[in-house]
Structures are given as structure tokens and as C-alpha cells.
Amino acid sequence: MRSALLLLGVALLAGCANPVLDEERTALGGEAVGVPHGPTHRPGQPCTLCHAAGGGASPTFSVAGTLYQKASGKIPIEGASIDLTDALGATYHLKSNCVGTFYVEETTWTPTYPVRVQITDGTTTIKMLTQVSDEGVQPVASCSICHSDPASATSPGHLFLDRDPLIPDRAIPAQTCGRGGPGQ
Amino acid sequence: MRSARLVALVLLASTAACAIPDPTTTVHLDCPDRASFAAVSPFLEDGCGTLYCHGAPARPLRIQGFSGLRRDPSDRPGGDPTTVAEVDENYRAVCGLEPEIMSAVVAGQSLPEALLLVQKPRNETHHKAGIIVKAGDDGDTCLTSWLGGQVDGKACQRAAALWQLPP
Numbered sequence: 201m202r203s204a205l206l207l208l209g210v211a212l213l214a215g216c217a218n219p220v221l222d223e224e225r226t227a228l229g230g231e232a233v234g235v236p237h238g239p240t241h242r243p244g245q246p247c248t249l250c251h252a253a254g255g256g257a258s259p260t261f262s263v264a265g266t267l268y269q270k271a272s273g274k275i276p277i278e279g280a281s282i283d284l285t286d287a288l289g290a291t292y293h294l295k296s297n298c299v300g301t302f303y304v305e306e307t308t309w310t311p312t313y314p315v316r317v318q319i320t321d322g323t324t325t326i327k328m329l330t331q332v333s334d335e336g337v338q339p340v341a342s343c344s345i346c347h348s349d350p351a352s353a354t355s356p357g358h359l360f361l362d363r364d365p366l367i368p369d370r371a372i373p374a375q376t377c378g379r380g381g382p383g384q
Numbered sequence: 385m386r387s388a389r390l391v392a393l394v395l396l397a398s399t400a401a402c403a404i405p406d407p408t409t410t411v412h413l414d415c416p417d418r419a420s421f422a423a424v425s426p427f428l429e430d431g432c433g434t435l436y437c438h439g440a441p442a443r444p445l446r447i448q449g450f451s452g453l454r455r456d457p458s459d460r461p462g463g464d465p466t467t468v469a470e471v472d473e474n475y476r477a478v479c480g481l482e483p484e485i486m487s488a489v490v491a492g493q494s495l496p497e498a499l500l501l502v503q504k505p506r507n508e509t510h511h512k513a514g515i516i517v518k519a520g521d522d523g524d525t526c527l528t529s530w531l532g533g534q535v536d537g538k539a540c541q542r543a544a545a546l547w548q549l550p551p
Contacts, residue, residue: 314547329462330434330451331547333513346435353454354441356461 218254225249225256240377243276243299244268244349244358246342251303262310263332264303265343267296267319268360269370271351276300277361277370278377283318286311298377321370324361414490415479418472420535425449425471427526427540428478430547432505435461437513445481445501448473489531496531522546 247264250257313334351357429449439452488494517523
């Protein structure tokens with residue numbers, strides 16, 4: 201009787217999994233060789249597929265994303281300020297790390313949606329054209345859920361700061377980034 | 385014998401349930417006019433049509449435009465301004481959501497509040513995104529005035545502006 205109940209419990213738990221999200225996580229692939237779990241792993245991927253309630257990874261994020269220099273490439277920007285303003289006027293400021301990634305943990309700041317986003321490096325400033333809305337289902341707060349590559353009619357492409365392709369490339373973050381260097 | 389009849393009855397009912405609807409059947413649809421919808425569409429585009437909400441291709445009431453889903457594959461969200469073709473698509477999406485009720489509203493046989501188009505953003509019928517408008521505010525007035533045949537263009541402008549970034 202006890203083992204039957206146990207089996208039923210396991211079956212019910214298995215039934216609660218979300219196969220769509222499971223498939224999306226699997227599609228992300230494995231970790232890059234030599235990059236440990238931490239703030240620099242998996243840049244550009246939708247962080248809250250895993251770093252959200254039920255996602256299996258800790259900590260959980262309320263907002264997360266990765267910033268690049270231009271639309272045409274994937275050179276990250278380190279040290280850019282990502283300024284978030286929620287519906288009640290509360291603000292939170294993030295800095296991108298050496299792989300361009302930024303995030304805020306849910307325990308630190310949970311915004312009231314919708315959220316406005318502005319990004320600046322002190323010279324160039326861009327505002328997101330639309331607001332980030334809470335659709336009520338995780339993992340909405342990953343920028344790359346909507347800002348996925350390649351750019352298309354359904355996506356503006358990855359986050360980038362320099363709209364003008366003629367602006368020279370900025371300094372490339374240190375080669376050691378993500379392998380025990382800055383940002384770790 | 386009795387059970388045989390019962391089985392036959394169940395089989396008959398099952399067959400009827402599997403009948404294929406007549407593909408030539410049409411539903412009569414009246415909708416408020418397309419011209420005045422041009423005032424409503426910007427509010428829907430900015431307030432509802434973001435990429436993760438009604439700008440997602442799989443979402444019911446698909447909304448297209450500048451800030452979200454684009455109709456032309458060569459257009460990009462945040463690229464060129466909303467096109468007339470996209471406003472046409474938004475009009476069709478709104479009118480076709482509940483055609484019978486929409487027709488009743490236009491005929492004055494039903495109140496705009498009978499439509500999900502009004503209930504959902506108010507969250508009177510559960511809305512995943514929660515409350516987008518409150519009864520009587522600019523966004524709500526934009527929708528209900530259009531449905532009532534006298535669109536309040538200024539309310540629509542103010543409602544859309546709420547969702548747009550300041551210059």
C-alpha cells in the first residue's frame with residue numbers, strides 16, 4: 201500500500217513537469233567547455249528558463265539578459281548600466297558583466313510590471329521602445345525570450361547598444377572573462 | 385436487447401459528434417467601422433501587442449504593429465512604423481474574436497461589456513496579464529466608445545501614450 205502511494209506521488213510529480221519548458225531547456229545544450237556555473241555562463245540564453253521558480257537553478261532572477269555592442273555581432277559590453285523602472289516608479293540599476301550579462305535576484309528586487317528599460321554606457325543611451333509586461337507566466341523576465349536571434353518579424357534580435365554600425369567597436373572584455381577572470 | 389439499443393444509441397451520438405462542419409458555412413459579422421478603428425489600433429498595439437503577449441504569433445487576438453509582431457517578414461519589431469495592412473489585420477482580429485457577440489453589440493442587442501475584448505483587459509474575465517484598463521479610464525473608453533459607434537479619439541491617444549516612452 202505504501203509503495204503504491206509512493207508510486208502515485210512520483211507519477212503526480214512527474215505529471216506536473218512542463219514538457220514545453222523542459223524541451224526549451226534541453227535545446228539550450230550543455231555548458232561551454234571551461235566556463236563554470238556562475239555569472240558568466242550561458243551568455244545570451246534565456247536565464248529564467250532555469251533561474252526561476254520551478255526552473256531548477258538557483259538563484260532565481262526577476263530580470264536578466266545579455267547586452268552586446270551591435271546588432272550585427274556578439275561582442276559584449278561590460279559595465280553598461282541597465283536602468284529599470286517599474287509601474288510604481290521603483291527603480292533598480294544593474295551593470296553588465298564581462299560577458300554582457302546582467303541580472304537581479306528575486307530576493308533583491310521584484311518589480312511591479314510593466315517595467316521600462318533604459319541602457320547606457322555613459323555616452324550612448326537607448327530606451328526600450330515598449331515596456332516589459334508580466335504575462336503571469338515565467339520566464340517572461342529574460343530579455344532573450346523576445347530578443348532572440350536571428351532578428352525577424354517576431355523578434356528584434358539580441359540586445360545591443362550601438363544603433364549606428366559605423367561606431368567603432370569598443371574594447372573587447374578580457375580573454376580571461378568567464379574562465380576565472382573579471383565578472384566571476 | 386436493451387443494451388444493444390443503448391450501444392447503437394451511443395454509436396449514433398459518437399458519429400454525430402465526429403461530423404465534419406460544413407466548410408462553406410459562414411457566420412454573419414457586423415463590426416464597428418474600419419475607418420474609426422485607426423484610432424483604436426495604436427492603443428492595442430502598444431498596450432496589448434508586445435512580443436510576449438498578444439504580439440506572440442500563437443496568441444489569440446493577435447496584434448501586429450511597430451512595437452511587436454510584424455506582418456511583413458522583412459519588417460522588424462521597432463523598425464518601420466505600423467502599416468495599413470497591420471491595422472487591417474488587427475481589425476480582423478478584433479472583429480473576429482467573438483463574431484456573434486460583436487454583431488449583437490453593433491446591432492444594439494448586447495452591451496460592449498459582453499465582449500472578451502472589454503472583459504479581458506479589465507480582468508473581469510481572468511486575464512494572464514492582469515488588469516490593463518479600469519472601467520471608464522482612457523483605454524476602456526477607447527474600446528467601448530468605438531464599439532458604441534462613436535470612437536473617442538482623444539481617449540485613444542491618451543491611452544496609447546500611457547504605454548509609449550516619453551521622448
